[in-house]
Amino acid sequence: MSRKFMLISLLIIFLLLFASLKSSRENTNPIRVAPLIVNPDKLFNLDFEYVINNSCDYDGNSSLSVVVLVTSYLGNVEARSAMRRAFPSDVLKKLGVRRVFLLGLAPGDKYTKQEAIYDEERRFGDLLQGNFVEAYRNLTYKHLMGLKWAAASCQRVKYVIKMDDDIVVNVYKLLQLLHTIKLPKKLLAGYLLSGMTPIRESSNKWYIRLDEFKYPSYPTFLSGWFYVTNPNTVQSLVKESTKVPYFWVDDVYITGLLAQKSQVRHYNIGQYFTVHSEFLECCMRDVKKFWYDCDIIVGPNGGDNNLFYKFNDVVSECYYRKCSKRIRSLNETCVGEVKRTLGRGNSIISSYQLG
Numbered sequence: 578m579s580r581k582f583m584l585i586s587l588l589i590i591f592l593l594l595f596a597s598l599k600s601s602r603e604n605t606n607p608i609r610v611a612p613l614i615v616n617p618d619k620l621f622n623l624d625f626e627y628v629i630n631n632s633c634d635y636d637g638n639s640s641l642s643v644v645v646l647v648t649s650y651l652g653n654v655e656a657r658s659a660m661r662r663a664f665p666s667d668v669l670k671k672l673g674v675r676r677v678f679l680l681g682l683a684p685g686d687k688y689t690k691q692e693a694i695y696d697e698e699r700r701f702g703d704l705l706q707g708n709f710v711e712a713y714r715n716l717t718y719k720h721l722m723g724l725k726w727a728a729a730s731c732q733r734v735k736y737v738i739k740m741d742d743d744i745v746v747n748v749y750k751l752l753q754l755l756h757t758i759k760l761p762k763k764l765l766a767g768y769l770l771s772g773m774t775p776i777r778e779s780s781n782k783w784y785i786r787l788d789e790f791k792y793p794s795y796p797t798f799l800s801g802w803f804y805v806t807n808p809n810t811v812q813s814l815v816k817e818s819t820k821v822p823y824f825w826v827d828d829v830y831i832t833g834l835l836a837q838k839s840q841v842r843h844y845n846i847g848q849y850f851t852v853h854s855e856f857l858e859c860c861m862r863d864v865k866k867f868w869y870d871c872d873i874i875v876g877p878n879g880g881d882n883n884l885f886y887k888f889n890d891v892v893s894e895c896y897y898r899k900c901s902k903r904i905r906s907l908n909e910t911c912v913g914e915v916k917r918t919l920g921r922g923n924s925i926i927s928s929y930q931l932g
């Protein structure tokens with residue numbers, strides 16, 4: 578009896594030892610992962626080339642700390658001009674920030690010809706254009722192009738920011754925030770959206786077919802309006818994109834599906850976002866009237882390209898002189914129409930003006 582018990586015990590111990598040995602061997606001798614090889618000539622099923630390529634640093638000056646990727650429809654020339662007016666590249670350069678606009682091709686665009694885009698690049702040197710056609714269902718290509726470029730060209734920056742060309746950013750508060758919060762190594766910080774569901778009504782313009790996305794809800798993701806990441810994370814996301822099938826809702830795909838696969842944690846800074854451009858207006862009014870600080874960092878321009886400049890002009894006042902903290906929150910004092918909600922594929926993408 579006890580002999581049998583001893584035998585069984587020995588067997589169990591042996592098995593346990595064997596298992597732990599095996600697993601420790603697996604840990605110390607991991608299967609070699611091939612170094613990151615991302616074929617630069619391929620974006621999923623598209624043969625890919627830059628129509629306009631660019632370098633990340635300014636004239637070989639590598640003391641950059643932030644690269645900003647701005648997705649922009651080729652024809653949104655005005656939005657790009659307005660952003661450059663608010664933050665000219667020589668100002669950005671002093672702050673250690675490099676901004677590039679991500680474009681596709683639009684051979685059918687009556688108003689913006691490719692020649693004008695070459696011209697724009699000659700003047701400003703801040704475009705990155707891929708040889709895919711501008712379309713909602715190509716947004717993920719555009720977004721990935723930006724990340725691939727950043728992964729290859731901007732390895733030494735501290736932060737990579739992705740934003741849309743209708744988003745207003747309080748740069749002073751943003752830099753403050755990035756300096757004060759302790760961020761993890763693998764980082765995706767932005768407006769966290771969870772429990773969002775794909776639109777299944779086929780009459781809707783933003784209809785998601787079952788063969789495009791079969792699950793009833795999206796994984797938690799960050800709004801593509803604006804998010805902050807770093808080169809390390811971008812490398813992992815780009816690498817993962819070679820394994821996860823294409824899905825055209827770019828923020829769901831990149832900050833949701835790819836982030837999940839590469840085990841990147843989300844960091845929610847949604848409290849600094851507003852979805853109403855009216856709140857930005859109220860925030861500005863209160864700086865001017867009462868010297869109340871404006872702690873909104875990200876919001877939509879509501880179709881007003883002048884807001885990039887106006888907003889920064891006002892909030893920079895609180896950077897140079899002390900403003901006092903606001904007492905009542907904006908949603909109590911600011912009456913605005915609720916025009917848009919952030920989050921589902923449609924509302925994010927509706928900020929694009931195609932054709």
Ligand SMILES: *[C@@H]1O[C@H](CO)[C@@H](O)[C@H](O)[C@H]1NC(C)=O
Nearest residue numbers: 617626627630631632633730
């Ligand atoms: C794009 O430009 C960068 C910097 O000039 C260069 O290193 C890179 O090889 C170019 N990429 C392609 C695909 O041409």
Ligand SMILES: *[C@@H]1O[C@H](CO)[C@@H](O)[C@H](O)[C@H]1NC(C)=O
Nearest residue numbers: 638640641670671672673674
């Ligand atoms: C390089 O950029 C930094 C700011 O990022 C600036 O302080 C420095 O003067 C620049 N150096 C040259 C040689 O332009």
Ligand SMILES: *[C@@H]1O[C@H](CO)[C@@H](O)[C@H](O)[C@H]1NC(C)=O
Nearest residue numbers: 623708709710711712714715
């Ligand atoms: C996406 O771009 C490719 C390559 O230019 C093009 O063939 C395709 O039609 C575009 N997709 C859509 C939905 O327009």
Ligand SMILES: *[C@@H]1O[C@H](CO)[C@@H](O)[C@H](O)[C@H]1NC(C)=O
Nearest residue numbers: 848849905906907908909910
């Ligand atoms: C107003 O905003 C504050 C924080 O800024 C929040 O705590 C509160 O729930 C909001 N109230 C409404 C009615 O949305």
